[in-house]
Amino acid sequence: xxxxQIGKHYENNYGGAxxxxxxxxxxxxxxxxxxxxxxxxxxxxxxxxxxxxSTLLHELYFASLGGDGRAVPEAMASAITRDFGSVxxxxxxxxxxxxxxxxxxxxxxxxxxxAMVGSSIKVCPMRVGRxxxxxxxxxxxxxxxxxxxxxxxxxxxxxxxxxxxxxxxSGRYEDAILVKPARPxxxxxxxxxxxxxxxx
Numbered sequence: 001x002x003x004x005q006i007g008k009h010y011e012n013n014y015g016g017a018x019x020x021x022x023x024x025x026x027x028x029x030x031x032x033x034x035x036x037x038x039x040x041x042x043x044x045x046x047x048x049x050x051x052x053x054s055t056l057l058h059e060l061y062f063a064s065l066g067g068d069g070r071a072v073p074e075a076m077a078s079a080i081t082r083d084f085g086s087v088x089x090x091x092x093x094x095x096x097x098x099x100x101x102x103x104x105x106x107x108x109x110x111x112x113x114x115a116m117v118g119s120s121i122k123v124c125p126m127r128v129g130r131x132x133x134x135x136x137x138x139x140x141x142x143x144x145x146x147x148x149x150x151x152x153x154x155x156x157x158x159x160x161x162x163x164x165x166x167x168x169x170s171g172r173y174e175d176a177i178l179v180k181p182a183r184p185x186x187x188x189x190x191x192x193x194x195x196x197x198x199x200x
Contacts, residue, residue: 067165
């Protein structure tokens with residue numbers, strides 16, 4: 001990718017998400033939650049979530065750029081091999097996942113959730129579960145990420161041209177596995193989740 005492509009993406013899209021997040025935060029701070037209509041709060045909170053996720057994913061994306069994308073540090077390579085079969089298998093799967101998004105746009109992610117998983121998302125939802133999903137690598141597959149350099153027709157191996165610093169992803173993976181799992185939301189049976197009832 002050219003510096004012009006990266007610069008425009010950083011300034012316009014990442015910068016726009018940060019600006020939008022700040023504007024929404026100001027609007028929410030100015031509201032009286034006791035008198036503001038529910039639909040207004042609902043709209044602003046949805047917009048806040050979308051802007052926050054866009055901001056965070058763009059920060060991960062830009063922080064990972066700048067390497068050759070090929071040398072994977074040992075800790076991350078071992079995890080990828082364990083969970084995908086091999087680094088090559090993961091790389092091909094990740095490229096296929098990213099290329100599948102060229103018809104609809106979105107993000108291709110490598111995420112740690114008790115194991116390394118690949119996923120694609122369109123609207124950046126927050127993930128809920130027994131353990132938080134921690135993105136390790138993020139690849140922006142919205143057209144704004146590549147259109148200056150490639151137009152609307154990406155070469156089939158474009159994700160390799162993203163030039164990842166795999167050591168950044170590996171550092172995030174090493175941090176992610178240290179995160180203590182969240183407490184289970186419920187015991188093994190439904191009865192133990194429900195409050196005890198009075199026998200009176």
